[in-house]
Amino acid sequence: MxxxxxxxxxxxxxxxxxxxxxxxxxxxxxxxxGNIFGxxxxxxxxxxxxxxxxxxxxxxxxxxxxxGAAVTGLRPVAExxxxxxxxxxxxxxxxxxxxxxxxxxxAYKVPLVIRCAMGSSFGAGxxxxxxxxxxxxxxxxxxxxxxxxxxxxxGLLKSAIRSDxxxxxxxxxxxxxxxxxxxxxxxxxxxxxxxxxxxxxxxxVIAVGLMVSRALxxxxxxxxxxxxxxxxxxxxxxxxxxxxxxxxxxxxxHAVIVEESNKTAGIGAELAAMIQEEMYDELDGPVGRxxxxxxxxxxxxxxxxxxxxxxxxxxxxxRAQLARDI
Numbered sequence: 001m002x003x004x005x006x007x008x009x010x011x012x013x014x015x016x017x018x019x020x021x022x023x024x025x026x027x028x029x030x031x032x033x034g035n036i037f038g039x040x041x042x043x044x045x046x047x048x049x050x051x052x053x054x055x056x057x058x059x060x061x062x063x064x065x066x067x068g069a070a071v072t073g074l075r076p077v078a079e080x081x082x083x084x085x086x087x088x089x090x091x092x093x094x095x096x097x098x099x100x101x102x103x104x105x106x107a108y109k110v111p112l113v114i115r116c117a118m119g120s121s122f123g124a125g126x127x128x129x130x131x132x133x134x135x136x137x138x139x140x141x142x143x144x145x146x147x148x149x150x151x152x153x154x155g156l157l158k159s160a161i162r163s164d165x166x167x168x169x170x171x172x173x174x175x176x177x178x179x180x181x182x183x184x185x186x187x188x189x190x191x192x193x194x195x196x197x198x199x200x201x202x203x204x205v206i207a208v209g210l211m212v213s214r215a216l217x218x219x220x221x222x223x224x225x226x227x228x229x230x231x232x233x234x235x236x237x238x239x240x241x242x243x244x245x246x247x248x249x250x251x252x253x254h255a256v257i258v259e260e261s262n263k264t265a266g267i268g269a270e271l272a273a274m275i276q277e278e279m280y281d282e283l284d285g286p287v288g289r290x291x292x293x294x295x296x297x298x299x300x301x302x303x304x305x306x307x308x309x310x311x312x313x314x315x316x317x318x319r320a321q322l323a324r325d326i
Contacts (some may be wrong), residue, residue, distance in 0.1 A: 027079030082119030
């Protein structure tokens with residue numbers, strides 16, 4: 001059936017809440033208001049105030065409460081309205097959520113999902129438009145998921161909720177209204193498995209979040225020029241599915257990584273280092289990187305569009321890779 005990304009996230013939450021009465025949700029305006037984007041609308045009426053709880057505007061309190069609930073037998077889903085606000089609770093996420101299973105032994109489980117809406121969104125400005133995955137990739141113990149389709153969003157969120165490990169679940173705001181096929185009934189997608197969104201033979205493009213659709217658009221343009229692009233969506237950044245990427249590189253011998261976060265010390269920097277360290281002999285040139293410019297995201301929409309990569313920039317990066325073969 002056709003479903004929007006937003007509906008898929010909501011359906012996953014609703015189905016899991018019905019399946020397991022230990023699942024609870026905390027967040028700003030998620031109860032009566034149903035979340036700023038409408039993801040949890042109607043769930044208070046079904047599940048009641050003991051399981052759907054509004055919180056004060058205190059991200060530190062949200063994460064601290066959710067962590068306490070997780071280690072004492074519940075399975076909380078904590079919502080931070082915008083991914084930017086993970087910075088307010090950075091110590092709790094980086095030190096406590098990510099590390100407590102390691103610090104306190106086998107008796108501890110931390111079945112906690114932190115949902116956050118991220119990314120550029122037509123003039124939201126520098127404090128409400130960031131992609132934070134690369135910041136938390138440096139936090140051992142934390143699983144990081146960034147799905148890009150309604151099918152992936154629902155299946156991966158259900159897997160995240162059932163996991164006994166802490167998970168940062170990133171939802172791009174511009175994807176909420178995109179539509180796609182979602183199976184009826186229960187299904188899950190394994191955490192840590194990438195998806196080849198488009199097969200190709202000339203260049204491997206690894207794209208994250210909103211950039212997957214833009215990479216596919218670029219690939220469509222390049223097909224008209226006789227360039228065959230393979231587009232891989234990692235879906236999970238930690239753990240990262242190296243084998244899918246490496247198998248692609250054994251075929252194409254060229255890699256371009258596309259992300260929305262800043263280029264310096266970003267996702268692309270880590271993946272490029274990994275590829276060049278472990279697959280150097282398969283490469284016909286250095287790994288290309290396409291990312292946002294190293295500036296705060298502008299409030300001006302025209303400038304925002306200039307800062308964030310588009311299909312044209314991705315296509316140009318692919319052409320530059322193949323130009324090295326000439």
